[in-house]
Amino acid sequence: MRSRLLPLSLAALTLLTAAGCSSSGSPAAAGPTELTVWIMRDSLTDGLVQRFEADFEATHPGITLKIQIQEWDGIGQKITSALASKDAPDVIEVGNTQVAQYAAGGGVRDLSAKTAELKGGDWIPGLAEPGKVDGKQYGIPWYAANRVVIYRKDLFAQAGITAPPKTRDEWIAATEKLNTGGNEGIYLPGQNWFALSGFLWDEGGDLAVKGSDGKWQGALDTPQAAAAVAFYRKLQALGHGPKDSDEGKPLQAEVVAQGKTAQVISTPGGAGAILKANPALKDKLGFFPIPGKTADKPGAVFTGGSDLVVPEASRHADAAYQVVKELAGEKWQTEIAKEMSYVPNRTSLAGVLSGNEGAAAMAAGAVNGHATPNSPNWAAVEANNPIKQFLTQVLTGADPAAGRRASEAITKALNSAG
Missing domain, CATH: 3.40.190.10 (Periplasmic binding protein-like II)
Structure with missing residues (x-):
């Protein structure tokens, strides 16, 4: 695994969004909403991506997803450029230790008000702590791995x-x-x-x-x-x-x-x-x-892994949050953990890996996970x-x-x- 400083580095410019909600959540125009989501290469299998896309669109009528797989090489500059633009993807996967860097530029949305709904009190610390900068939660824990x-x-x-x-x-x-x-x-x-x-x-x-x-x-x-x-x-x-x-x-x-x-x-x-x-x-x-x-x-x-962020420039912030909520929620955390052998973002979900000896040991250690300064x-x-x-x-x-x-x-x- 990439540590997201090591094992895990992340992110690029391709921006396509249709009409939907404005970044404040008020209607921008009538019609369907298309969300652009950036996921890193090998974070999920093709099958998981397809299943999530189909399930999300079926349970969120009027919203379609365009999930774009990003390459690791040069991703940092791509994300930085996207966050500085006026037209950005709606959800981006970033390395847990990179949240502070992107938040410092002012292009990432503060999701502190959503932490209770997302069961933030149950998040593993190695993902939650680096996603929080100056008391504000910019990165929502997605998945983790550790030694x-x-x-x-x-x-x-x-x-x-x-x-x-x-x-x-x-x-x-x-x-x-x-x-x-x-x-x-x-x-x-x-x-x-x-x-x-x-x-x-x-x-x-x-x-x-x-x-x-x-x-x-x-x-x-x-x-x-x-x-x-x-x-x-x-x-x-x-x-x-x-x-x-x-x-x-x-x-x-x-x-x-x-x-x-x-x-x-x-x-x-x-x-x-x-x-x-x-x-x-x-x-x-x-x-x-x-x-x-x-x-x-x-x-x-050391906890390596990914957080999910919503850019300030997203024109569909409310709908983008729904993507984050689903990916960070129990159903998809369980499916992703089992298929990818990742540690789920919540300590209470560690048991889903009980049939996988290596992943179970990893999850047991993750409760004492940390990130770099x-x-x-x-x-x-x-x-x-x-x-x-x-x-x-x-x-x-x-x-x-x-x-x-x-x-x-x-x-x-x-x-x-x-």
């Missing part, structure tokens, strides 16, 4: 481990047992900043914090960050992961496919890549939520990603002041104009 631990059931059994760990201490103890006999307890590359972020949130810290003056301050030089890194270092040492690269170098699925690795942190979809590289591991892979500090709560995870400039941080550099430096002992330097880089990026 879990993919593990080798057979290697766990050989090590005498009868159940997946639920706490950090249990996780370390189990991984130590697995890191014997030529096996690797866990493959954790040194620059997996998504994993570090979860450990940091568990410690009560964050990647950056916003002061009362509205300025952001990087927070990798705090006691909480030191505790998170200490756990990361301890876990990473129980495998052979490189300290100077991320999950893509080498591809961690290919590492696990070699047959000696007991665990890896990944989205559940990573299991498919492992099995493609080594079909002999079929029926040997299992999933569990990243363990937390205590057994009553899973470890914090809610700044329109977050993309500038990821451009050079000082968090990755920080991890390598602390794991190798190369720079005793790594936390301060990384915090300064984050502070500068988040407070830069433009």
Whole structure:
């Protein structure tokens, strides 16, 4: 999955709307209303798109949908251009961590008044929080995905481990047992900043914090960050992961496919890549939520996924909201979650994934989901990603002041104009 900073980036110019409601909801002209909806490539199957379109039009007489599939490449600029225009799509799927960026331009409608009707109190936090900017709900949570631990059931059994760990201490103890006999307890590359972020949130810290003056301050030089890194270092040492690269170098699925690795942190979809590289591991892979500090709560995870927004320039705002309401509602959340193995937007719907082991583990972890700092400039941080550099430096002992330097880089990026 794309994190929507990583796995999930989003959005373009094609604007077609017929007469319907004005953006204030008052009639603009007689006749049917045509709504343009932008959905990202691979967010839904063709079958889901067709079923939703047919169902919506049947239950909303007088409204027709034009669902346009958008490509990931260059989508950010397309959405920015569309939101700045006078003629925009009526509903747009955007990455959950991108809402602040688009809201900052003033082209996204405030849907705060609709949160109660949409069961906002039940939304998973990793989608709801980044959709809310300065107290206003611009992005409506749609679907999510997050990392879990993919593990080798057979290697766990050989090590005498009868159940997946639920706490950090249990996780370390189990991984130590697995890191014997030529096996690797866990493959954790040194620059997996998504994993570090979860450990940091568990410690009560964050990647950056916003002061009362509205300025952001990087927070990798705090006691909480030191505790998170200490756990990361301890876990990473129980495998052979490189300290100077991320999950893509080498591809961690290919590492696990070699047959000696007991665990890896990944989205559940990573299991498919492992099995493609080594079909002999079929029926040997299992999933569990990243363990937390205590057994009553899973470890914090980065939540990637999508929100739905309604542009201010939509000429059919009331009808557009109906599309959002349906896509974010129980019926379609259930169908989409089951068919796409996504985490639904509501915590109370996690049970719909009970028959899918990987997705169920993902949903269990999603209740402690978080997003990156809610700044329109977050993309500038990821451009050079000082968090990755920080991890390598602390794991190798190369720079005793790594936390301060990384915090300064984050502070500068988040407070830069433009």
